[in-house]
Amino acid sequence: MTEPFGTRLAAAMRRHGPLCAGIDPHRSLIESWGLTYDVGGLERFALTCVEAFAGRVAAVKPQSAFFEVFGSRGVAVLERVLAELRESGTVTILDAKRGDIGSTMDAYAQAYLAPTAPSPADALTISPFLGYEALRPAIDLAGQSGRGVFVLALTSNLEGPSVQHARRGDESVAGSIVRGAAADNAAARARGHLGHVGLVVGATVGPAVAELGLDLGATAAPVLAPGFGAQGGDVAALERTFGSARGQVLASSSREILAAGPEPHRLIDAVARSADVLTQWAR
Numbered sequence: 001m002t003e004p005f006g007t008r009l010a011a012a013m014r015r016h017g018p019l020c021a022g023i024d025p026h027r028s029l030i031e032s033w034g035l036t037y038d039v040g041g042l043e044r045f046a047l048t049c050v051e052a053f054a055g056r057v058a059a060v061k062p063q064s065a066f067f068e069v070f071g072s073r074g075v076a077v078l079e080r081v082l083a084e085l086r087e088s089g090t091v092t093i094l095d096a097k098r099g100d101i102g103s104t105m106d107a108y109a110q111a112y113l114a115p116t117a118p119s120p121a122d123a124l125t126i127s128p129f130l131g132y133e134a135l136r137p138a139i140d141l142a143g144q145s146g147r148g149v150f151v152l153a154l155t156s157n158l159e160g161p162s163v164q165h166a167r168r169g170d171e172s173v174a175g176s177i178v179r180g181a182a183a184d185n186a187a188a189r190a191r192g193h194l195g196h197v198g199l200v201v202g203a204t205v206g207p208a209v210a211e212l213g214l215d216l217g218a219t220a221a222p223v224l225a226p227g228f229g230a231q232g233g234d235v236a237a238l239e240r241t242f243g244s245a246r247g248q249v250l251a252s253s254s255r256e257i258l259a260a261g262p263e264p265h266r267l268i269d270a271v272a273r274s275a276d277v278l279t280q281w282a283r
């Protein structure tokens with residue numbers, strides 16, 4: 001894999017619009033598709049998503065938890081999903097929010113981001129709340145392998161601000177994460193490219209980016225913005241939150257798109273509708 005993650009993702013966003021389609025096989029969704037909530041139903045659901053999304057969307061984000069809930073057979077389905085998306089050339093972001101002490105983080109990095117990873121993704125979501133530098137093995141290995149990471153900064157859930165807005169001196173926790181990503185993307189930024197260290201900033205965080213004084217535009221970070229759709233985030237919310245950094249934003253939507261299933265053509269239409277709206281906004 002020679003081309004860096006940031007440039008591959010930017011090309012996919014230009015081609016398909018800045019939408020990431022999430023594969024979150026909730027029990028209620030599987031059942032609403034007329035499937036049984038078991039490994040067979042999971043597999044049918046997830047592979048239908050692959051059929052609809054592969055080659056049609058900038059990125060696909062399978063949520064690991066919904067596969068892990070079925071044990072090793074569910075993880076095998078996740079591995080198949082990643083393999084089929086990889087074969088189609090679609091950018092994959094595995095949402096597993098890994099974060100641990102550095103020596104353990106190294107094993108997570110080997111598991112998902114190494115050239116030898118058994119079931120690699122193009123990028124992995126990671127959690128910095130054991131300290132940004134604890135993530136170093138994943139950040140560095142991703143860069144070396146042409147892969148990426150998305151570091152949680154301002155999450156879309158109501159509980160996030162109690163940690164992420166906290167300050168030490170003048171700097172908020174989120175601010176220190178944004179500063180870390182900017183430093184790790186400095187070389188890509190100097191070349192005018194997106195870097196391999198992305199940030200997660202929810203589409204629902206409202207004025208927090210501005211209030212905390214975060215300059216996302218200076219980070220060269222791709223910004224994954226979950227919360228678009230089912231959690232209430234829309235284009236107006238994205239504009240309020242990201243403004244001039246809009247060119248870096250990859251909005252992510254799961255339930256709103258998945259509710260259009262099970263017919264693949266309806267999923268394809270749902271993705272196209274969201275991608276169109278986002279493309280108009282990002283211009």
Ligand SMILES: O=C(O)c1cc(=O)[nH]c(=O)n1[C@@H]1O[C@H](COP(=O)(O)O)[C@@H](O)[C@H]1O
Binds near residue numbers: 125154230255
């Ligand atoms: O990292 C994420 O993707 C994520 C971060 C965040 O702050 N909020 C958030 O909702 N997510 C994930 O994004 C997806 C949102 O799904 P929907 O609300 O159904 O679109 C879920 O897989 C969440 O785990």
